Amino acid sequence: xxxxxxHPSTLSVQEGDSAVIKCTxxxxxxxxxxxxxxxxxxxxxxxxxxxxxxxxKKDQRIAVTLNKTAKHFSLHITETQPEDSAxxxxxASIGYSTLTFGKGTMLLVSP
Amino acid sequence: xxxxSQHPSWVICKSGTSVKIECRSLDFQATTMFWYRQFPxxxxxxxxxxxxxxxxxxxxxxxxxxxxxNHASLTLSTLTVTSAHPEDSSFYICSAREPRDSYEQxxxxxxxxxxT
Numbered sequence: 001x002x003x004x005x006x007h008p009s010t011l012s013v014q015e016g017d018s019a020v021i022k023c024t025x026x027x028x029x030x031x032x033x034x035x036x037x038x039x040x041x042x043x044x045x046x047x048x049x050x051x052x053x054x055x056x057k058k059d060q061r062i063a064v065t066l067n068k069t070a071k072h073f074s075l076h077i078t079e080t081q082p083e084d085s086a087x088x089x090x091x092a093s094i095g096y097s098t099l100t101f102g103k104g105t106m107l108l109v110s111p
Numbered sequence: 112x113x114x115x116s117q118h119p120s121w122v123i124c125k126s127g128t129s130v131k132i133e134c135r136s137l138d139f140q141a142t143t144m145f146w147y148r149q150f151p152x153x154x155x156x157x158x159x160x161x162x163x164x165x166x167x168x169x170x171x172x173x174x175x176x177x178x179x180x181n182h183a184s185l186t187l188s189t190l191t192v193t194s195a196h197p198e199d200s201s202f203y204i205c206s207a208r209e210p211r212d213s214y215e216q217x218x219x220x221x222x223x224x225x226x227t
Binding site: 036041042045089096098 | 115117143145153154155157160204208214215216217218219220221223
Protein backbone atom coordinates (compact mmCIF):
# COMPACT_ATOMS: atom_id res chain seq x y z
CA UNK A 1 0.00 0.00 0.00
CA UNK A 2 0.85 3.67 -0.06
CA UNK A 3 3.43 5.02 2.37
CA UNK A 4 3.85 8.73 3.08
CA UNK A 5 6.94 10.09 4.82
CA UNK A 6 6.88 13.62 6.24
CA HIS A 7 9.77 15.82 7.38
CA PRO A 8 10.62 17.52 9.61
CA SER A 9 8.65 16.36 12.64
CA THR A 10 9.15 19.75 14.30
CA LEU A 11 9.88 23.11 12.71
CA SER A 12 10.55 26.33 14.59
CA VAL A 13 10.67 29.65 12.75
CA GLN A 14 10.58 33.32 13.56
CA GLU A 15 7.53 35.34 12.62
CA GLY A 16 7.89 36.56 9.05
CA ASP A 17 10.15 33.71 7.98
CA SER A 18 9.15 31.05 5.49
CA ALA A 19 8.43 27.44 6.43
CA VAL A 20 8.74 24.39 4.20
CA ILE A 21 7.44 20.92 4.99
CA LYS A 22 8.25 18.01 2.70
CA CYS A 23 6.53 14.71 2.02
CA THR A 24 7.39 11.74 -0.13
CA UNK A 25 5.03 9.03 -1.29
CA UNK A 26 5.65 5.52 -2.54
CA UNK A 27 2.81 4.71 -4.94
CA UNK A 28 3.28 6.34 -8.33
CA UNK A 29 -0.45 5.92 -8.97
CA UNK A 30 -1.30 8.48 -6.27
CA UNK A 31 -2.83 11.56 -7.84
CA UNK A 32 -4.29 13.64 -5.02
CA UNK A 33 -2.21 15.38 -2.35
CA UNK A 34 -3.96 17.46 0.34
CA UNK A 35 -2.46 19.32 3.26
CA UNK A 36 -4.26 19.68 6.56
CA UNK A 37 -3.70 22.01 9.51
CA UNK A 38 -4.69 20.72 12.93
CA UNK A 39 -4.83 22.94 15.97
CA UNK A 40 -4.74 21.45 19.44
CA UNK A 41 -7.95 19.64 20.31
CA UNK A 42 -9.54 20.26 16.92
CA UNK A 43 -10.14 18.33 13.74
CA UNK A 44 -7.87 18.74 10.69
CA UNK A 45 -8.67 21.59 8.35
CA UNK A 46 -7.99 21.30 4.63
CA UNK A 47 -5.74 24.21 3.71
CA UNK A 48 -4.62 23.39 0.20
CA UNK A 49 -4.49 20.44 -2.15
CA UNK A 50 -3.02 19.55 -5.50
CA UNK A 51 -3.73 16.98 -8.15
CA UNK A 52 -1.09 15.20 -10.16
CA UNK A 53 -1.85 17.10 -13.35
CA UNK A 54 -0.57 20.31 -11.74
CA UNK A 55 2.95 21.08 -10.58
CA UNK A 56 2.22 23.99 -8.27
CA LYS A 57 -0.73 25.64 -6.59
CA LYS A 58 -0.82 28.81 -4.56
CA ASP A 59 -3.33 30.39 -2.21
CA GLN A 60 -2.16 33.65 -0.68
CA ARG A 61 0.70 32.77 1.71
CA ILE A 62 0.42 29.05 1.15
CA ALA A 63 1.72 27.06 -1.82
CA VAL A 64 2.16 23.41 -2.63
CA THR A 65 4.57 21.99 -5.17
CA LEU A 66 4.54 18.49 -6.62
CA ASN A 67 7.34 16.56 -8.28
CA LYS A 68 5.80 13.41 -9.72
CA THR A 69 9.09 12.05 -10.98
CA ALA A 70 10.68 12.20 -7.57
CA LYS A 71 7.38 11.39 -5.83
CA HIS A 72 7.53 14.23 -3.40
CA PHE A 73 5.45 17.27 -2.61
CA SER A 74 6.01 20.22 -0.34
CA LEU A 75 4.05 22.83 1.58
CA HIS A 76 5.44 26.36 1.57
CA ILE A 77 4.20 29.00 3.99
CA THR A 78 5.55 32.52 3.52
CA GLU A 79 5.47 35.42 5.98
CA THR A 80 4.61 33.10 8.84
CA GLN A 81 2.48 34.38 11.69
CA PRO A 82 2.01 33.04 15.23
CA GLU A 83 -1.45 31.82 14.27
CA ASP A 84 0.19 29.49 11.74
CA SER A 85 1.47 27.46 14.70
CA ALA A 86 -0.19 24.04 14.50
CA UNK A 87 0.44 20.48 13.35
CA UNK A 88 0.44 20.06 9.59
CA UNK A 89 -0.31 16.73 7.91
CA UNK A 90 0.28 15.79 4.31
CA UNK A 91 -1.66 12.98 2.70
CA ALA A 92 -1.92 11.10 -0.56
CA SER A 93 -4.57 9.07 -2.31
CA ILE A 94 -5.36 7.42 -5.60
CA GLY A 95 -8.48 9.16 -6.76
CA TYR A 96 -11.42 8.42 -4.51
CA SER A 97 -9.55 5.89 -2.40
CA THR A 98 -8.71 6.45 1.24
CA LEU A 99 -6.11 9.01 2.31
CA THR A 100 -2.73 7.92 3.64
CA PHE A 101 -1.36 10.49 6.07
CA GLY A 102 2.15 11.49 6.98
CA LYS A 103 3.11 11.55 10.66
CA GLY A 104 2.72 15.30 10.93
CA THR A 105 4.92 18.35 11.46
CA MET A 106 4.56 20.61 14.46
CA LEU A 107 5.17 24.17 13.29
CA LEU A 108 6.06 26.72 15.95
CA VAL A 109 6.12 30.37 14.91
CA SER A 110 7.74 32.64 17.47
CA PRO A 111 6.74 36.33 17.63
CA UNK B 112 -19.46 25.49 2.83
CA UNK B 113 -18.36 21.90 3.48
CA UNK B 114 -18.98 21.92 7.21
CA UNK B 115 -18.92 18.72 9.23
CA SER B 116 -20.06 18.57 12.83
CA GLN B 117 -19.63 15.97 15.54
CA HIS B 118 -21.53 15.36 18.71
CA PRO B 119 -20.60 15.18 21.47
CA SER B 120 -17.31 17.08 21.47
CA TRP B 121 -16.20 15.18 24.53
CA VAL B 122 -17.59 12.32 26.59
CA ILE B 123 -16.57 10.46 29.72
CA CYS B 124 -18.00 7.02 30.28
CA LYS B 125 -17.47 4.09 32.60
CA SER B 126 -15.78 0.92 31.50
CA GLY B 127 -18.25 -1.56 30.01
CA THR B 128 -20.74 1.00 28.76
CA SER B 129 -21.41 2.00 25.15
CA VAL B 130 -20.98 5.43 23.62
CA LYS B 131 -22.45 6.80 20.39
CA ILE B 132 -20.77 9.56 18.39
CA GLU B 133 -22.61 11.39 15.64
CA CYS B 134 -21.10 12.89 12.51
CA ARG B 135 -23.14 15.22 10.33
CA SER B 136 -22.47 17.00 7.08
CA LEU B 137 -24.28 20.31 7.54
CA ASP B 138 -24.34 21.88 4.11
CA PHE B 139 -23.76 19.03 1.70
CA GLN B 140 -24.73 15.44 1.13
CA ALA B 141 -21.99 12.94 1.84
CA THR B 142 -22.19 9.57 0.16
CA THR B 143 -18.97 8.56 1.87
CA MET B 144 -17.89 9.22 5.44
CA PHE B 145 -14.73 8.12 7.20
CA TRP B 146 -13.93 7.48 10.85
CA TYR B 147 -10.45 8.06 12.23
CA ARG B 148 -8.83 7.61 15.57
CA GLN B 149 -5.96 9.75 16.79
CA PHE B 150 -3.75 9.20 19.81
CA PRO B 151 -1.83 12.12 21.36
CA UNK B 152 0.95 13.44 19.16
CA UNK B 153 0.23 10.87 16.49
CA UNK B 154 -1.22 10.89 13.02
CA UNK B 155 -4.75 9.95 12.02
CA UNK B 156 -5.50 6.26 11.80
CA UNK B 157 -8.37 5.29 9.50
CA UNK B 158 -10.80 2.96 11.23
CA UNK B 159 -13.49 2.50 8.61
CA UNK B 160 -15.16 3.86 5.52
CA UNK B 161 -18.92 4.08 5.40
CA UNK B 162 -21.11 4.56 2.38
CA UNK B 163 -24.72 5.62 2.72
CA UNK B 164 -27.03 2.65 2.81
CA UNK B 165 -24.36 -0.04 2.90
CA UNK B 166 -22.16 -1.75 5.46
CA UNK B 167 -18.98 -0.06 6.54
CA UNK B 168 -15.60 -1.26 5.37
CA UNK B 169 -13.25 -1.66 8.31
CA UNK B 170 -9.48 -1.37 8.21
CA UNK B 171 -7.39 -4.34 9.21
CA UNK B 172 -7.17 -4.71 12.96
CA UNK B 173 -10.32 -2.72 13.73
CA UNK B 174 -12.97 -4.81 15.48
CA UNK B 175 -16.24 -4.33 13.64
CA UNK B 176 -18.26 -5.72 16.54
CA UNK B 177 -16.72 -3.21 18.90
CA UNK B 178 -16.90 -0.14 16.68
CA UNK B 179 -20.35 -0.16 15.12
CA UNK B 180 -20.80 2.26 12.23
CA ASN B 181 -24.11 3.24 10.72
CA HIS B 182 -24.50 5.57 7.74
CA ALA B 183 -28.28 5.76 7.50
CA SER B 184 -28.59 8.98 5.54
CA LEU B 185 -26.56 11.24 3.28
CA THR B 186 -25.90 13.62 6.16
CA LEU B 187 -25.44 11.38 9.19
CA SER B 188 -23.05 8.64 10.23
CA THR B 189 -22.71 7.27 13.73
CA LEU B 190 -19.92 5.42 15.50
CA THR B 191 -20.85 3.37 18.56
CA VAL B 192 -18.06 2.16 20.80
CA THR B 193 -19.50 -0.89 22.53
CA SER B 194 -18.36 -2.16 25.91
CA ALA B 195 -15.78 0.58 26.11
CA HIS B 196 -12.53 0.04 27.98
CA PRO B 197 -9.82 2.51 29.04
CA GLU B 198 -7.71 1.58 26.02
CA ASP B 199 -10.52 2.90 23.81
CA SER B 200 -9.89 6.38 25.16
CA SER B 201 -8.86 8.47 22.20
CA PHE B 202 -9.77 11.35 19.88
CA TYR B 203 -12.28 10.18 17.28
CA ILE B 204 -12.65 12.23 14.12
CA CYS B 205 -14.99 11.80 11.20
CA SER B 206 -14.70 13.17 7.70
CA ALA B 207 -17.06 13.40 4.79
CA ARG B 208 -16.72 13.62 1.06
CA GLU B 209 -19.19 15.25 -1.28
CA PRO B 210 -20.77 13.02 -3.92
CA ARG B 211 -19.75 15.22 -6.83
CA ASP B 212 -16.48 14.82 -8.64
CA SER B 213 -14.37 15.70 -5.63
CA TYR B 214 -11.52 14.04 -3.81
CA GLU B 215 -11.66 16.44 -0.86
CA GLN B 216 -12.42 15.17 2.61
CA UNK B 217 -13.75 17.61 5.18
CA UNK B 218 -13.16 16.78 8.80
CA UNK B 219 -15.32 17.25 11.84
CA UNK B 220 -14.01 18.85 15.04
CA UNK B 221 -13.45 15.51 16.75
CA UNK B 222 -14.79 13.80 19.86
CA UNK B 223 -12.60 13.22 22.89
CA UNK B 224 -13.58 9.91 24.53
CA UNK B 225 -12.34 9.10 28.01
CA UNK B 226 -13.21 5.72 29.49
CA THR B 227 -12.75 5.43 33.26
